[in-house]
Amino acid sequence: MTQHTKRAFILGLTALAATPALPALAQNKTTGTTFVRVPTFAAEDQARIKRATAYLQALSAASGRFEQTDFRGRVTTGQWWLQRPGKIRFEYDAPYSVLVVADGKNVNMWDPRLKSFDQYPLSFTPLSLFLSKQIRLDQGVIVTEVTRTTDGFRLKARDRRKDVEGAITMTFRDQGGKLTLGDWTVVDAQGKSTRVNLLTLNTAASLKPSLFVLNKPSASRN
Structure with missing residues (x-):
C-alpha cells in the first residue's frame, strides 16, 4: 500500500483535512488564531442539529x-465496531485486510501486506465527533x-479552531421518527472526497474489549 493509499484510508475514517469554499473566517486579534463564524440557523435546522x-x-x-x-471511485468494504467513549475499529476486507483501531488514546493502523504499523493521536482526528464522552456540535466542532x-438531513461540520482544517458531511436517515447515521464524507486539501457508507448499523449493549486493542506487531510476525 502506497503512502497515498494509506492516507486515503485514514482520510476516509479519521482525517479532517483542508477543503476549499469554507464559510467566512473571523480573526482572533489576541492570539492570531482564525475561527469559523458560527452560522445562525432557522429553528427547524437547530432542531435537526439537536x-x-x-x-x-x-x-x-x-x-x-x-x-x-x-476520489478515484475505488471501492473497499469491511466491518466496523464502535464503543464510546474513545474506541472504534475498522477491519477492511481482502485484498487490503487493513486494520484501523482507535483505543481511546491513539488511532493505530496495521497493513499486513506491507507489515506497516502507523499511529496517530486520537485528539488529532475528528473521530472525537463520534467518540468523545460528551458530543458537542457547537464548540470545538461546529x-x-x-x-x-428526501429521507432525513445532512450536517456539514468542521473544526472551528483551525482555518486550514476542512469539513465532514454526515447524512442522517429519519425512518418513522427514528434517526440513523447513514454515511459521512470528508474532503482533503485538494478537494478530493472520500465517502464511508454504513451498509448496516446494529446497536449493542457492549462489545469485547479485545476488539479495540491493536499493538505494533513484532518483527517476527508472519
Missing part, C-alpha cells in the same frame, strides 16, 4: 458493515450547513 447530537450521544456501542469510496434530504 436531534443529531442526541443520537450520537446515545450511540454507545454498535457494529456493522461499511463501504468506502475514494455545524456550518444543514441540508434536508
Whole structure:
C-alpha cells in the first residue's frame, strides 16, 4: 500500500483535512488564531442539529458493515465496531485486510501486506465527533450547513479552531421518527472526497474489549 493509499484510508475514517469554499473566517486579534463564524440557523435546522447530537450521544456501542469510496471511485468494504467513549475499529476486507483501531488514546493502523504499523493521536482526528464522552456540535466542532434530504438531513461540520482544517458531511436517515447515521464524507486539501457508507448499523449493549486493542506487531510476525 502506497503512502497515498494509506492516507486515503485514514482520510476516509479519521482525517479532517483542508477543503476549499469554507464559510467566512473571523480573526482572533489576541492570539492570531482564525475561527469559523458560527452560522445562525432557522429553528427547524437547530432542531435537526439537536436531534443529531442526541443520537450520537446515545450511540454507545454498535457494529456493522461499511463501504468506502475514494476520489478515484475505488471501492473497499469491511466491518466496523464502535464503543464510546474513545474506541472504534475498522477491519477492511481482502485484498487490503487493513486494520484501523482507535483505543481511546491513539488511532493505530496495521497493513499486513506491507507489515506497516502507523499511529496517530486520537485528539488529532475528528473521530472525537463520534467518540468523545460528551458530543458537542457547537464548540470545538461546529455545524456550518444543514441540508434536508428526501429521507432525513445532512450536517456539514468542521473544526472551528483551525482555518486550514476542512469539513465532514454526515447524512442522517429519519425512518418513522427514528434517526440513523447513514454515511459521512470528508474532503482533503485538494478537494478530493472520500465517502464511508454504513451498509448496516446494529446497536449493542457492549462489545469485547479485545476488539479495540491493536499493538505494533513484532518483527517476527508472519
